[in-house]
Amino acid sequence: MSTFRVVRRMFCVAAETAAAPVAGSRWERLKKSKAGVWCRGLVTDYKEACREIFVGAWERPIKASVYGTLLGGALACFYTKPDQSSFEAALLDRSNELGLLSPWIRNATSDGHVQSLVKLRNEGRLRHISFGLLSLVYRADYDLAASLYEAQCSNLSVPWRELHQRVLDVGFVGFWWVLDSKMKDYDVNDDEFKHLPVYMQHTAAPSVQEVERSERLHKESWLPPAVEEEEAGTKVVDRKEEVMSEESQIKEEQTPA
Template sequence: MASLYTVRRMLCAAADGAAAAAAAAPKGRWERLKSSKAEEGVNANWGLSPLLCAGVWCRSLLSDYREACREMVVGAWERPLRSSAYGALLAGVWACFHTNPGRCSFEAALLERSNQLGLLSAWTRSAAADGHVQSLARLREQGRLGYASLGLLSLVYRAENHGDTMLFEARCPDLAAPWRELPGRVLDVGFTGRWWVLDSKMEDYDINEEEFKQLPAHMQDTRPPGVEEVERNERLHRESWLPVAVEEEEDGPAVAAGTDRAGQESQTDAAREERT
């Protein structure tokens, strides 16, 4: 009975606190609360049942939430630009949190990049991309590839020891690497579903930079051609399929005259032979 009396007193005190807060609210809100007969009964009589006190408290709480939602809608209507900016910010935060990659995502990306490099010969693949992927795979085999999720982004860093190592040096918190050394240990950053360092290293993984070190600087540039250069190459390619035009020689009439003279000489020779 004592516990029941204590619970009843707590609920009634909560109802009185809600009624006092409602009294300090604006007039329109007080008029809505004043229309409740149950709240008038709580203010007039302490002997009401705990169930009624709980109902009054829940009703006042719902009224507060309804008033807060109404004020939020009115504020958004009065300041649309600020509301749009806040909405876009919240949507961006939610999208970053939802697309934050995990440890399994990094291991899958590392395996895929390793397979891509394995399809190329050692003379073709990029030395920088191959070295980065091989170092990550070596740390993964040693169990020293750490992962930390920060909510909006993820970090992959190099750990000192394996996660299951039971040595004193690995378990003592005083001998652990300080947090200020973490930027130097970060190997990759995961954000919006991508691992940015790994993707940047694999951008030109099928180009071996060592083959072009002996070339001049202007020939080492692998930038894509511009629009004018592409149009010029296409024009030259179309012209290469056209038939070759043969020009007539200028001494054509002279050759024809020589041919007529030779025919006349042959006719005179034939006439002399007939006479003889």
């Protein structure tokens, strides 16, 4: 009986609450709710923070410029950070460039570095890791698809303290710096000149006068040899005159007095 009374009282209270008029519109009720109060407080905090940023930038322009430059540089580094696919594309391009050269004129440092990277790539041992502003490519001991216990056990993976010894390249602002530095003068074989004297192993850049002289001689080499023909014609005429003078002298000697 007491349970029936409690249930009836609950239904009566619910009916009275539903029938009672609610003061204010729906928007007013939403603003006075907990979610509305929280949203208003959040908007107020962000508004005050933005106002303080602009006021601080107006009062300290140099400091604001430095912070803006650092922030812009960080965003540029983040968006121009190369990924693993770009490293593989750069590696294949460098390998093709070396493949177009004869083995006798390839730089040993460039060729050895690229060949080692290609071998690691074919073995599936190249790994890529991103640090936000830059990327690193390092070598691993096993392929990801290897089913060996040493390759799958997380306790036997490469520790972080050995990562600096395994780093192969650094990607920053869209470039792979180690690969580009190794490919410098990739078409110059230093071992080809090691048997020469010391003063002939290193050559200085030509001066402006030497470059102009070489260009002038190159342009003159394409001109027709008109000067040589004139000299040859002059020599033929002189020879004919000498022959005619000799013949006249011989006739004079043979003519009786």
